Amino acid sequence: MQDGPAIAPQAAAGAGRKRMPVLIHWTVSSFSGWGVYGLNIALAWANDKQVEAVCSRKMLAETIQVDPLRARVLAPFLATTRAFHAQLQPFAGQTIAANHLMLAAVHADFGIPVGAHDVKISGQPTIAVTFFETARFTPEDIARAATYPLIVTGSTWNTRVLAAHGLTRVQTVLQGIDPTLFHPAPRAGHMGERFCVFSGGKLEYRKGQDIAVAAFARFARRHPDALLVSAWHNPWPELVKSLADSRVTASVPFTADGRPDVQLWTRAAGIPPHQFLDLGAVPNAAMPTILREMDVAVFPNRCEGGTNLVAMECMACGVPTILSANTGHLDLIDDATCFPLLAQAPHAGMREGYAGAGGWGESDVDEVVEALERAYADRAEAARRAQRGAALVAEMTWARTAARTKQIVLEYAAA
Numbered sequence: 001m002q003d004g005p006a007i008a009p010q011a012a013a014g015a016g017r018k019r020m021p022v023l024i025h026w027t028v029s030s031f032s033g034w035g036v037y038g039l040n041i042a043l044a045w046a047n048d049k050q051v052e053a054v055c056s057r058k059m060l061a062e063t064i065q066v067d068p069l070r071a072r073v074l075a076p077f078l079a080t081t082r083a084f085h086a087q088l089q090p091f092a093g094q095t096i097a098a099n100h101l102m103l104a105a106v107h108a109d110f111g112i113p114v115g116a117h118d119v120k121i122s123g124q125p126t127i128a129v130t131f132f133e134t135a136r137f138t139p140e141d142i143a144r145a146a147t148y149p150l151i152v153t154g155s156t157w158n159t160r161v162l163a164a165h166g167l168t169r170v171q172t173v174l175q176g177i178d179p180t181l182f183h184p185a186p187r188a189g190h191m192g193e194r195f196c197v198f199s200g201g202k203l204e205y206r207k208g209q210d211i212a213v214a215a216f217a218r219f220a221r222r223h224p225d226a227l228l229v230s231a232w233h234n235p236w237p238e239l240v241k242s243l244a245d246s247r248v249t250a251s252v253p254f255t256a257d258g259r260p261d262v263q264l265w266t267r268a269a270g271i272p273p274h275q276f277l278d279l280g281a282v283p284n285a286a287m288p289t290i291l292r293e294m295d296v297a298v299f300p301n302r303c304e305g306g307t308n309l310v311a312m313e314c315m316a317c318g319v320p321t322i323l324s325a326n327t328g329h330l331d332l333i334d335d336a337t338c339f340p341l342l343a344q345a346p347h348a349g350m351r352e353g354y355a356g357a358g359g360w361g362e363s364d365v366d367e368v369v370e371a372l373e374r375a376y377a378d379r380a381e382a383a384r385r386a387q388r389g390a391a392l393v394a395e396m397t398w399a400r401t402a403a404r405t406k407q408i409v410l411e412y413a414a415a
Helices: 033-045 068-091 139-145 156-164 209-222 237-245 262-268 284-291 309-316 327-331 365-377 379-394 398-414
Strands: 020-025 051-055 095-097 101-105 120-122 126-130 151-153 170-172 195-200 226-231 276-278 296-299 321-324 339-341 344-346 361-363
Touching: 020 033, 020 398, 033 051, 033 068, 033 309, 033 398, 051 068, 051 398, 101 398, 126 398, 151 156, 156 170, 156 327, 195 209, 195 309, 209 226, 209 262, 209 296, 209 365, 226 284, 262 276, 284 309, 296 309, 296 365, 309 321, 309 379, 321 365, 321 379, 339 365, 361 365, 365 379
Parallel strands: 020 051, 020 101, 095 120, 101 126, 126 151, 151 170, 195 226, 195 296, 226 276, 296 321, 321 339
Antiparallel strands: 344 361
């Protein structure tokens, strides 16, 4: 293993002090959960006097879509990241030890993905950050996990699973929301009198959009004013194909150019075209004004390694939210903060080639329909739940996430 390049620390804004570079070893963008996580860490640390974020994974600046002020704040982060990637280029395809602490997104096998230019990087030290969707690990997985000085998980469920496997150097740091973007506010009224049901998250079996579609198809037959609004963009077609495991809908068809045809899929499930609207890929910062037009959001997800960022953002905007009571969602389910789906059938597993599914839950389509009917019939009760949900999530900010992460970084840097 070769010694890697060192990052020249940046001076803190308005001060002569140098800041400690921290490698964020996952892709930063405005279009994925991991991307938004890294983006908000970078924003929170942009003017910090002690630490600065540097992305060590491949990253495209055009996938970061924010307002001009945030873009200005992020400019030094992007410049330092570009410079570090240039330093990595001579080590393409090699293994190096970077002279910096690294927060590394790890897979369910606790392996670290390669960085920019296919460089395999280890930090000094490397702290693992994970959102896994299985409760089953091989002895090799656990042995690899035990090599990290600390594992940061995105949910209480993740932490409990690791504890069950004997791993104790673990801390839970929940994801956050940006309260300047995601908060209750007046609607623009663009959807008129339509009753809008939102379903979000990348399209795949784990996210349970098939359950949402099957439930909405029944709900829509009784309510002609209902409209299913989806934000299901998924750049990984193989994950979309996992919906072939569904017992409540057919497989998702694909177009000739390899894109999932969600219009055809929902129509085959019984949803008329005039009752379905797919938003496509939407930058995270553009979501709040969309979410505030929604009457209810539905997340019958089978498993969440984290808290489910999209669900948090719906709740933060004051949208009555239907949540499956399993895995990472349990961190969002408090006293009447949502419509919880309590009937969670144990999930036997997934087809060959997928991770073990211990801890997964299968939501009942009937219960989802019932929750939609309750939200439709009693708007006042739905609003009360939404208000309590918004209050809960308002305390779960990215600033808090970044502050807790910084505390961890400084503790381990001083060790």
